[in-house]
Amino acid sequence: MIPKVYLNPKLSLYERRRQLIAVLYERQSDTVGNLAFEFNVSSHTIRNDIRILELEYPIYTKIGAGGGVFILDSSRLQQRWLTVRQRELLMDVCSVLGDEQALLMKSIIGGLSP
Secondary structure, X not given: OOOHHHHOOOOOHHXXXXXXXXXXXXXXXXXXXXXXXXXXXXXXXXXXXXXXXXXXXXXXXXXXXXXXXXEOHHHHHOOOOOOHHHHHHHHHHHOXXXXXXXXXXXXXXXXXXX
């Protein structure tokens, strides 16, 4: 499955990193090459993003056979963020809410997104 991020190659640095960590939480692991393809950036860019994200999130990389980018299993149990699908569903719900309710819902979604 190719995430929506590939369809929008104009993501800001901040948004790309937010979506990258969300993808890792959802999948638990992936390869640098696959992530680079999906986010329409170079492997070098993904490696830089991972280095920055490692400072705040329990992720690590492994080189060689069976290698890739991983999120620590114990952190998945403590995750308090929405999955990509949950976030998309709630954003869709916002379209039927009034302006004030939609703003409130979007602030809640923002607080539960990595």
